[in-house]
Amino acid sequence: MSANQHRKKLLSLFEENQDGVIYLRGAEIMYRYGTDYEYPFRQESNFWYLTGVDEPDYHTIIDLKSGDFHLFMPKRDAQYAVWHGRIKPVNEVQETYNPDHLHYDHELLTVLKELNPETIYCLNEEQAEFMEDLSRNFQVDTETLTDVITYCRSIKTDDELEKMRRSAEINNGAHLEIMKTIKPGMNEYETKAIFDYFQKKNGLLQPAYSGIHAAGVNSAILHYTDNNEAINDGDLYLIDAGYEFEGYASDVTRTYPVNGRFTGDQAAIYQVVLDTMNKTIEMVKPGVSMEELHMAACRIILHGLKEIGIVKGDVDVMMEKNIFALFFPHGLGHFLGLDTHDVGGYPKGVERIDRPGIRFLRVRRELQPGMVITIEPGIYFIPALLKPAILNAEQAAFLNIDKIESLYKFGGIRIEDNLIITENGYENLTDVPKEIKDIEEVMA
Ligand SMILES: [Mn+2]
Secondary structure, three states: HHHHHHHHHHOOOOOOOOOOOEEEOOOOEEOOOOOEEEEEOOHHHHHHHHHOOOOOOOOOEOOOOOOOEEEOOOOHOOOOOOHHHOOOOOOHHHHHHOOOOEEEEHHHHHHHHOOOEEEEEOOOOOHHHHHHHHHOOEEEOHHHHHHHHHHHHOOOOHHHHHHHHHHHHHHHHHHHHHHHOOOOOOHEEEEHHHHHHHHHHOOOEEEEEEEEEHHHHHOOOOOOOOOOOOOOOEEEEEEEEEEEEEEEOOOOOEEEEEOOOOOHHHHHHHHHHHHHHHHHHHHHHOOOOOHHHHHHHHHHHHHHHOOOOOOOOOOOHHHHHHHHHOOOOEEEEEEEEOOOOOOOOOOOOOOOOOOEEEEEHHOOOOOOOOOEEEOOOOEEEEEHHHHHHHOHHHOOOOOOOOEEEEEEOOOOOEOEEEEEOOOOOOEEEEOOOOOOHHHHHHOO
16 A cells, blocks of 8 residues: 555656656565575565565556556566466466556566657666666656655655554564673674564564674674674673564664673763763754754763763864764764665755764754654774874873773763654654663663
8 A cells, every 4th residue: 555655655746747657677586696595585675665566576667647557577487486486476466566557577668668758767877777778769867766766765654654663663672682681601693693583583574784783892893793702791782783674674772781780981971872862862853954963962972971081171172173073983863764774864965064973974954754763872982083083182182091091992882762753853663771770670
């Protein structure tokens, strides 16, 4: 049902009776480097969004003039049934996806010739080349469609929000499960296995991204994915992982002590991240821009780090000198949807901000109802960032060097929730303990 709504939304953004068609090619099965090893199938997000089809080797044409939805299914031979199982009959495909016209894929050129559009709108060069190989007689446009679909996908429909709530619900459970079962002496791959098992047991089969299961110093590696080291007593454990429900991602991070009790330093630094989190979430509402939230978070982090004796000096001056980026080097959050780093963060013409930290912010837009975002502040002790800063007199003046050097093996702390922007503010989808006392209680 929802794919039908998505097509309507897309069509409404094109001129009425426009002489053109939209063409999209769905995902194919992918293999590991020319071997028979098959990767789990994941439909291309735009194709899934517009067709609802979650199986390989389909194509679609949406006729802008009539609004008709043409679906092209693969013509499988008997050998396919031997190796891959039952071949879906035509009537079943028709009933499942309800296209206005159902064809086999080898009929693509015939149908295109019949429709004879002035322009074919394609997502990218690769799909445009496929069209051009089919026939040189069509004019292909690769600019418009990406912008239009991206615009549609960045504001979720009610059906999409329902899926995101369902996704969040199961993911919340998986995170709570780890918090309850982690123990010193486990390996990172064991907590990962528990997390994966919980998701799969609940019907979520597809990870939304390569999860981070990081103990000790690994928690300061922003995209750590080895997930294969020992989890030791006294370590922090940072888990940034999520699975998708019918394509819709959850992306949650929690950090807590492996043994269930925060040390003095762990509690102090954690509380700064948590305060940053809670205060920026309070600011979330329509009309606020992600970069405002990001810069507010940087300021709160500096105030907090100053209070606990890690940095020193005037916060305004430290803001000017980008001292926050030494501890918080990534963006505060991003869009979430069919992709974990969902589309639409940078509309055409909007450039990244060339400034430490915020350079990596994935969204530069004002928030609107129906958007879904993450809020994920962090504080990390990354020697690769801190050592050069200590040698740079201009930055070193703001750093309590002895304290910072004593924290080189501390790791990092990130907390991440998923929020729907509503008319008046937000709905927080993430419900996993994050206050210190709540975490310690769950882990006791
Ligand atoms: Mn994230």
